[in-house]
Amino acid sequence: MSTQEKKDNISQEKExxxxxxxxxxxxxxxxxCHCGINIAGTVxxxxxxxxxxxxxxxxHAEDYVYMCSDPGQKKITDAIKExxxxxxxxxxxxxxxxxxxxxxxxKSAGLNPYQxxxxxxxxxxxxxxxxxxxxxxxxxxxxxxxVEKVKRNESLEPISISVTKRALVIGGGISGIQAALxxxxxxxxxxxxxxxxxxxxxxxxxxxTFPTLDCSQCIMTPKMVEVSKHPNIKLxxxxxxxxxxxxxxxxxxxxxxxxxxxxxxxxTMCDECSKVCPVLVPNEFDENxxxxxxxxxxxxxxxxxxxxxxxxxxxxxxxxACGKCADxxxxxxxxxxxxxxxxxxxxxxxxxxTGYDLYGLEKLGEYGAGKYPNVINGLQFERxxxxxxxxxxxxxxxxxxxxxxxxxxxxxxxxxxxxLHNAYCSKICCMYTAKHAMLYKHHVPxxxxxxxxxxxxxxxxxxxxxxxxxxxxDDVLYLRGKVSKIFxxxxxxxxxxxxxxTGKDIEIDADLVVLAVAMRPxxxxxxxxxxxxxxxxxxxxxxxxxxxxxxxxSITSGMFLAGAAQAPKDIPEAVAQASxxxxxxxxxxxxxxxxxxxxxxxxxxxxxxxxxxxxxxxPYGARIYxxxxxxxxxxxxxxxxxxxxxxxxxxxxxxQRNFTDDQIYSMIDIIL
Amino acid sequence: MEHFEPKIVCFACNWCTxxxxxxxxxxxxxxxxxxxxxRVMCSSRIDPQHILWAFKKGADGVFIGGCHPDDCHYIDxxxxxxxxxxxxxxxxxxxxxxxxRLRLExxxxxxxxxxxxxxxxxxxxxxxxxxxxxxxxASA
Numbered sequence: 001m002s003t004q005e006k007k008d009n010i011s012q013e014k015e016x017x018x019x020x021x022x023x024x025x026x027x028x029x030x031x032x033c034h035c036g037i038n039i040a041g042t043v044x045x046x047x048x049x050x051x052x053x054x055x056x057x058x059x060h061a062e063d064y065v066y067m068c069s070d071p072g073q074k075k076i077t078d079a080i081k082e083x084x085x086x087x088x089x090x091x092x093x094x095x096x097x098x099x100x101x102x103x104x105x106x107k108s109a110g111l112n113p114y115q116x117x118x119x120x121x122x123x124x125x126x127x128x129x130x131x132x133x134x135x136x137x138x139x140x141x142x143x144x145x146x147v148e149k150v151k152r153n154e155s156l157e158p159i160s161i162s163v164t165k166r167a168l169v170i171g172g173g174i175s176g177i178q179a180a181l182x183x184x185x186x187x188x189x190x191x192x193x194x195x196x197x198x199x200x201x202x203x204x205x206x207x208x209t210f211p212t213l214d215c216s217q218c219i220m221t222p223k224m225v226e227v228s229k230h231p232n233i234k235l236x237x238x239x240x241x242x243x244x245x246x247x248x249x250x251x252x253x254x255x256x257x258x259x260x261x262x263x264x265x266x267x268t269m270c271d272e273c274s275k276v277c278p279v280l281v282p283n284e285f286d287e288n289x290x291x292x293x294x295x296x297x298x299x300x301x302x303x304x305x306x307x308x309x310x311x312x313x314x315x316x317x318x319x320x321a322c323g324k325c326a327d328x329x330x331x332x333x334x335x336x337x338x339x340x341x342x343x344x345x346x347x348x349x350x351x352x353x354t355g356y357d358l359y360g361l362e363k364l365g366e367y368g369a370g371k372y373p374n375v376i377n378g379l380q381f382e383r384x385x386x387x388x389x390x391x392x393x394x395x396x397x398x399x400x401x402x403x404x405x406x407x408x409x410x411x412x413x414x415x416x417x418x419x420l421h422n423a424y425c426s427k428i429c430c431m432y433t434a435k436h437a438m439l440y441k442h443h444v445p446x447x448x449x450x451x452x453x454x455x456x457x458x459x460x461x462x463x464x465x466x467x468x469x470x471x472x473x474d475d476v477l478y479l480r481g482k483v484s485k486i487f488x489x490x491x492x493x494x495x496x497x498x499x500x501x502t503g504k505d506i507e508i509d510a511d512l513v514v515l516a517v518a519m520r521p522x523x524x525x526x527x528x529x530x531x532x533x534x535x536x537x538x539x540x541x542x543x544x545x546x547x548x549x550x551x552x553x554s555i556t557s558g559m560f561l562a563g564a565a566q567a568p569k570d571i572p573e574a575v576a577q578a579s580x581x582x583x584x585x586x587x588x589x590x591x592x593x594x595x596x597x598x599x600x601x602x603x604x605x606x607x608x609x610x611x612x613x614x615x616x617x618x619p620y621g622a623r624i625y626x627x628x629x630x631x632x633x634x635x636x637x638x639x640x641x642x643x644x645x646x647x648x649x650x651x652x653x654x655x656q657r658n659f660t661d662d663q664i665y666s667m668i669d670i671i672l
Numbered sequence: 673m674e675h676f677e678p679k680i681v682c683f684a685c686n687w688c689t690x691x692x693x694x695x696x697x698x699x700x701x702x703x704x705x706x707x708x709x710x711r712v713m714c715s716s717r718i719d720p721q722h723i724l725w726a727f728k729k730g731a732d733g734v735f736i737g738g739c740h741p742d743d744c745h746y747i748d749x750x751x752x753x754x755x756x757x758x759x760x761x762x763x764x765x766x767x768x769x770x771x772x773r774l775r776l777e778x779x780x781x782x783x784x785x786x787x788x789x790x791x792x793x794x795x796x797x798x799x800x801x802x803x804x805x806x807x808x809x810a811s812a
Contacts, residue, residue, distance in 0.1 A: 094694045095711075120709075123697030128788075129705045138705045145708065535747060555745060599713065617716075619747040642746035643717030647756070659712060664722050671708040672679055672730045 026086040029060040029079050033067035033092035042126040044136040059083050077109035087150040091119040091143045112155035119146040148666040153658050158595035163249040164348040165589050173201020175563025175578040176353035182582035184232035188589045194237045198302035207385035210435040211466035224303045248558025249594045253345045259338035264306035266333035273325035281313040287380040290390040295325045349585040356564035359414040359518040368486040373399040375513045395443045397512045404511030408495045409433045411453045414518035422518045427568040429516035430457045434470040441474040449476045519568040552580040600639035607653035614645035678732040678798040680707040685715045687745035688780045689737025695784030703788045704795045716749030720760040733773045733798040740778040
């Protein structure tokens, strides 16, 4: 090869080497809104537009009285077409208000919506400053910083996701049942998972409901039957969620189906098995006031209608250990060889209706709870009142089965007590205590009911009237004050308290004390929240996405909240929220594809060293190590776009689309 | 002495602090105009290098606002922010920057008033501290 040839080759190579292209300068338009005098009153909008018009990259700048009005939007679309703009900045109110308005307007003029950005010069400038000169300077800086950002914005398309048109509802109480029925009635398949042997939750334990005194079982059982007969509902009782993976539209649930050792199809509910069972354990359904056998049915109307063998209290599955139940079972329904099963289900949405449990009586030692048999909680009193309860609806006190003549009800036991117990109000206790006292008087007309209260909170349709009825018609004595001490003496429960309205000390020789104990998130709520990646509030209730505007959604998209899992609430509220959650879930199930904001993480494959630092930083499991490429990639569908992994990336390989380091640095530069 | 107006870069997360600043506006509260906001989706997007860059480019103070602990829109991003800022504050002294020039605050979407209070307080604090004077070496 001659020298000349070599030279030519080299020069050719040089030409072939890709010189980093200078960014094609974008044609940007800026539109400054007066917002009447909301912005123009403190910011010299004309000056902002004029100053920006001299900024590098700005092709078109104008101001207008209301950019968000139809003529205002038309100014933007016209300018995009006329000046062939690549990007648009609207200096106006907060992006939370009109970002979508202006992005849609830009889109209608043929621009990618992600080429439109908002400079917030109202909430964060004109409304918070009075000095016009300073506010104008600040508005100019804000607008310039957004121009610098938009210069480097990519055109993005929303990420499209397919939808599995099935729902998972966790919890078979009234909320879960309502949500499941609503979704199933809309034509979608629902998997309803309940950890107990029967659905029904706490509502099926109740005697009557306030304020109508409807029989709780009578209104609950038809719904339970409807669930069991519904062609779209797959009911999985005695089952627990083991693992949830995936994302909105495409969740995978692993459900542990615990063995009940009884074949529900064969069981005829003849009750022969429990007659021969030698084991007696406390009956949870009666709040431990009665006993049940190791093989049992929680209550006669249980759904599914089958007995369950509780392996934790059974002496053993080996026939040699006992096996009496299997001996007497005519239809051979008992099968000791049943094994736990893991069932995998694919669903598009999840409704968490995990309900509540009562605050432990043992934690209320100051009221003698857990120590004295005649100090009971509200649910125990419900069972005493219930026609299907341990006393068949007669009110008899636990210690000696005598009819109590003096009953003291104490509200806020464990609620509204930030020092010792729970700071929040359990919301339903004022009403159910009024109901308890009223029903007690109906059962024992010559008895006396006392209620110690802090305040009476009776907000709700016909609720206040109900409380007044308890006071006026049923002579319930309301005492405003707290109980200071409870102790047993001569077979009665002495209650010492103070009536703060009269200032008098009160001493009552009570036969029975009923504590309106606080509602707590159900046992296991912590675990389920972790499995679902739903945040919890400070008290452990599942956290809604927004306390006012998104009360039935969790922060994780595709997961919804219903009932007391989210906060203490009564039945109508729980039902309303369940229907709300169902309708939100249906909005997803009724669409064929979902779209996800594309401002997600991206990885420069050449730079990524595969150090994996980003993996634990991602709260959504969206960063995945690619064994083949030896780098960490992004699952764009899972990525929610927080950018945490990007700030953690030591090599700068990770970037967030439209929030790149380059953009942030250039914004800082222009601000300073 | 020449009149000193501090230059402050504010980073705020989209869901809490930026919304809190919006609420301050909606409620027509007033604060000093020295801080310019850069909105990011989560405070955990803020790389310590962004903060150093701001100081290098002439910021007298850097403010970071995020959601309260356990209230992060992205579950726990703010805990990462907390750790990063704590570490960075330890290193700032070595760069010749008083750690007090960097402030992290939790401001929720409901805390317009808190945003105003911390903003005014921070601006006043930086005003009292005077301009950041980095050595030639540090700013190079």
